[in-house]
Amino acid sequence: MAILSLLSSSRTRLSGLREPLRQAGLSALLTRGAPPHARAADHGSTEFSSPGGHRPPPLHWASVGSRTISSDVGMSLTQYGSTNHALTLHKRFYQTLRPQHPYCGPRASIATIEAHHSVNDPSEVQRRTFGSAAKSIQRNPAYSVLNSEDVSYFKSILGDNGVIQDKDRVAVANVDWMGKYKGASQLLLLPKSTNEVSKVLAYCDSRRLAVVPQGGNTGLVGGSVPVHDEVIVNLGGMDKIISFDNVNGILTCEAGCVLENLSTFVENEGFIMPLDLGAKGSCQIGGNISTNAGGLRFIRYGSLHGNVLGLEVVLANGTVLDMLTTLRKDNTGYDLKHLFVGSEGSLGIVTKVSILTPAKLPSTNVAFLSCNDYMSCQKLLLAARRGLGEIISAFEFMDRQCIDLAMAHLEGVHNPLPFSPYKFYVLIETTGSDESYDKAKLEAFLLRSMEDGLVADGVIAQDISQASNFWRIREGISEASVKVGAVYKYDLSIPVEKLYDIVEEMRSRLGDMAEVLGYGHLGDGNLHLNILSSKYSDNILAQIEPFVYEWTAGHRGSISAEHGLGQMKAEKIHYSKSPEAVQLMASIKKLVDPNSILNPYKVLPQSAL
Amino acid sequence: MKILVAVKRVVDYAVKVRVRPDRTAVDTASVKMSMNPFCEIAVEEALRLREAGASAEVIAATVGPAQAADTLRTALAMGADRAVHVLHDPDPARPLLPLAVAKVLRALALQENPGLVILGKQAIDDDCNQTGQMLAALLNWPQGTFASKVIIDKDKQKATVEREVDGGTETICLDLPAVITTDLRLNQPRYATLPNIMKAKSKVITKVTPADLNVDIRSDMEVVQVDEPPKRKAGVILSSVHELLDKLKNEARVL
Numbered sequence A: 001m002a003i004l005s006l007l008s009s010s011r012t013r014l015s016g017l018r019e020p021l022r023q024a025g026l027s028a029l030l031t032r033g034a035p036p037h038a039r040a041a042d043h044g045s046t047e048f049s050s051p052g053g054h055r056p057p058p059l060h061w062a063s064v065g066s067r068t069i070s071s072d073v074g075m076s077l078t079q080y081g082s083t084n085h086a087l088t089l090h091k092r093f094y095q096t097l098r099p100q101h102p103y104c105g106p107r108a109s110i111a112t113i114e115a116h117h118s119v120n121d122p123s124e125v126q127r128r129t130f131g132s133a134a135k136s137i138q139r140n141p142a143y144s145v146l147n148s149e150d151v152s153y154f155k156s157i158l159g160d161n162g163v164i165q166d167k168d169r170v171a172v173a174n175v176d177w178m179g180k181y182k183g184a185s186q187l188l189l190l191p192k193s194t195n196e197v198s199k200v201l202a203y204c205d206s207r208r209l210a211v212v213p214q215g216g217n218t219g220l221v222g223g224s225v226p227v228h229d230e231v232i233v234n235l236g237g238m239d240k241i242i243s244f245d246n247v248n249g250i251l252t253c254e255a256g257c258v259l260e261n262l263s264t265f266v267e268n269e270g271f272i273m274p275l276d277l278g279a280k281g282s283c284q285i286g287g288n289i290s291t292n293a294g295g296l297r298f299i300r301y302g303s304l305h306g307n308v309l310g311l312e313v314v315l316a317n318g319t320v321l322d323m324l325t326t327l328r329k330d331n332t333g334y335d336l337k338h339l340f341v342g343s344e345g346s347l348g349i350v351t352k353v354s355i356l357t358p359a360k361l362p363s364t365n366v367a368f369l370s371c372n373d374y375m376s377c378q379k380l381l382l383a384a385r386r387g388l389g390e391i392i393s394a395f396e397f398m399d400r401q402c403i404d405l406a407m408a409h410l411e412g413v414h415n416p417l418p419f420s421p422y423k424f425y426v427l428i429e430t431t432g433s434d435e436s437y438d439k440a441k442l443e444a445f446l447l448r449s450m451e452d453g454l455v456a457d458g459v460i461a462q463d464i465s466q467a468s469n470f471w472r473i474r475e476g477i478s479e480a481s482v483k484v485g486a487v488y489k490y491d492l493s494i495p496v497e498k499l500y501d502i503v504e505e506m507r508s509r510l511g512d513m514a515e516v517l518g519y520g521h522l523g524d525g526n527l528h529l530n531i532l533s534s535k536y537s538d539n540i541l542a543q544i545e546p547f548v549y550e551w552t553a554g555h556r557g558s559i560s561a562e563h564g565l566g567q568m569k570a571e572k573i574h575y576s577k578s579p580e581a582v583q584l585m586a587s588i589k590k591l592v593d594p595n596s597i598l599n600p601y602k603v604l605p606q607s608a609l
Numbered sequence B: 001m002k003i004l005v006a007v008k009r010v011v012d013y014a015v016k017v018r019v020r021p022d023r024t025a026v027d028t029a030s031v032k033m034s035m036n037p038f039c040e041i042a043v044e045e046a047l048r049l050r051e052a053g054a055s056a057e058v059i060a061a062t063v064g065p066a067q068a069a070d071t072l073r074t075a076l077a078m079g080a081d082r083a084v085h086v087l088h089d090p091d092p093a094r095p096l097l098p099l100a101v102a103k104v105l106r107a108l109a110l111q112e113n114p115g116l117v118i119l120g121k122q123a124i125d126d127d128c129n130q131t132g133q134m135l136a137a138l139l140n141w142p143q144g145t146f147a148s149k150v151i152i153d154k155d156k157q158k159a160t161v162e163r164e165v166d167g168g169t170e171t172i173c174l175d176l177p178a179v180i181t182t183d184l185r186l187n188q189p190r191y192a193t194l195p196n197i198m199k200a201k202s203k204v205i206t207k208v209t210p211a212d213l214n215v216d217i218r219s220d221m222e223v224v225q226v227d228e229p230p231k232r233k234a235g236v237i238l239s240s241v242h243e244l245l246d247k248l249k250n251e252a253r254v255l
Ligand SMILES: Cc1cc2nc3c(=O)[nH]c(=O)nc-3n(C[C@H](O)[C@H](O)[C@H](O)COP(=O)(O)OP(=O)(O)OC[C@H]3O[C@@H](n4cnc5c(N)ncnc54)[C@H](O)[C@@H]3O)c2cc1C
Pocket: A177, A212, A213, A214, A215, A216, A217, A218, A219, A220, A223, A224, A235, A255, A276, A277, A278, A279, A282, A283, A284, A285, A286, A287, A288, A289, A290, A291, A292, A293, A294, A295, A296, A344, A345, A346, A348, A349, A350, A351, A475, A478, A479, A562, A563, A566, A599
């Protein structure tokens, strides 16, 4: 007998599939009553690429990211008339990452409603209903106030669809991811090309209208939302991949591409993005570059200062600065692109990017471990650097409180080590070129570490879904934190041996007032200190600040390891930078943005400008 | 009582499968391979039954190439007591069919005399959903397929199996020995812990060939060609209900 075989339809082709989704996806396979043709068609719907090119899905689609699968599953449900209750249970899994693109799709959160509220009342400027998150900053009267002629001009450049005045959509763009910072902008602009960005900025500069560049609006320091009535320029409409050099792994794309879409795209070509972070489904590469985001692969692939090869940037007066080279080496004069990496939209709007992508290696292993004390975590890190040196790709740590929070607030996540509570948990990932060699090496290393008492218990993922579940816990901590209510987030670089001391000190300072969590990229000496309470309160803030900054400065740490300064820490820069350095930064700012229209009140202290 | 669990090595569920350029098979070169998810559920169920005192020993078995030993090691690291590896080098043009696997498992069952054989209801690579049923027929044992709950009564030598059927749950009672195939909601498989991975290193994997078991696994099916399913066309976002109605009328012609 001869058959013509179609691919098995029981697998759903979405990378980054997480455990519960896997379950939901699989449950759609109840073979009963599912006619083969229906199933084939159904699964075809998860395909990304069109036959011709490799463009990632368009924005509206892309913003749903891996969630698309849920609708897919939903479809199977009705299609098969299944009695399958587990489906609904797992369906919403990916919808938990809060805002996607601010101007598309509903964002169900308190923040939206509150923001809406505020916009309905135009007299209200910068009312901090969200608590004492930041001291109120005076609006600089030198800036003009938006008028109807401005709006008409923008419409002539961007068309009606690129100029958003709809209160709901503007309200969403006014509020940050945590619901902590809220601006009072009346206008959201969606340029589609460098030329449009240039015209918009040239006009704003001539009129002295202040501007906030905005990417995926996932920034954690209030940098991506207006402080007062700044015009919001969101890059989401610039989401095209321009080229990919699949010999050297060099990706050139527009700044508004969502990181996860770029990941999917380059992975299909056999490469990976040099950075990965929990916000990947929403954040844009331009936002990543503007914040010099670190993230989960930093330990292996280093900083964006190393991986960004070229940029195209529009300056405040509309000048397009073409630095979009794709060369590995280029020592001709000052390397200006570095000024824009990490300058948080205060020096220019990044419009195009070329970035080096490392080859995708076939073997990834992930272990989730527990340690009895912080000293063991440190020793384990040192041992891992020695014992797993060439294959280690992540070393993340979380304390007990983080795990409890994740289990309480993330749907469909299971504690891999449920039987007894430990003080600390570590996630180690290795990436290499030989599956059996890498796995044997990791196993041997972990068994040794267990014998040496560094590791109390642990599990090694046996398949990709298990690995994703471990990652989901680590990546979901920010998201789970936000669900509690108010989050005070501090992102500190501290020498590893001192890194956990601040968490313990903070706990004793705050007592019952708030819950204190410590986690982060231990391999990079980067602590995320999250302090959670049901509401923002001045009392709590007074216990935290300036103590946390003074403590960090006292240990020669940095008050912003990877999130940037934004509006949260603009006035705090002196804890980490000398007066001379701040002065030079201010001179640069005045040189490239003399009217100071770009992202005002942020990054640098007002007194320096 | 012993429990025999069949496990299969397949392309990992989360991997996007690709067809080889010559269209003879799915590309498995340097692709992540893992245990079939339904087999994981089968191993988990066997371990739970052992932990509940219904069984004394869990034996994992697979038919496959040398690398399939990794899958057996996963089963051992989850907690199976020992494993049998029936070596078979696949020929993509002549795939191993459910009937051949069922014959191998029958031979193993006759050797080991388990009270229960547990299999996944289907493998996610070929989606056959036949092996368990064929095995039950060859052994002339009762079968409980698509199990979502299993209870063993050791004294009465009976298994009660709940299976999901259209519109509700069907509960059946089987005399042991019996064959059970697992459905998705039977359990949530455990992780391989370090202590168990360590223990697994000293567990025995017995290697045999189909010839040793006197089983002829020759396939009488030939794969002519493997194709990807047709791609679905991208959707479009419409700006108004009016436009939608227009498209339904004039393009889709369903109104
Ligand atoms: C769940 C979660 C996990 C995170 N994990 C990490 C992590 O591991 N590591 C890390 O470093 N950060 C992390 N972050 C914060 C991180 O800074 C952002 O997620 C990301 O880099 C910002 O990208 P975005 O597109 O959302 O930018 P936005 O938030 O929109 O903007 C951030 C800043 O960049 C500016 N900006 C944005 N786009 C442009 C542009 N095209 N040109 C000029 N300026 C621009 C904005 O004005 C703002 O100042 C996380 C955030 C979340 C919500």
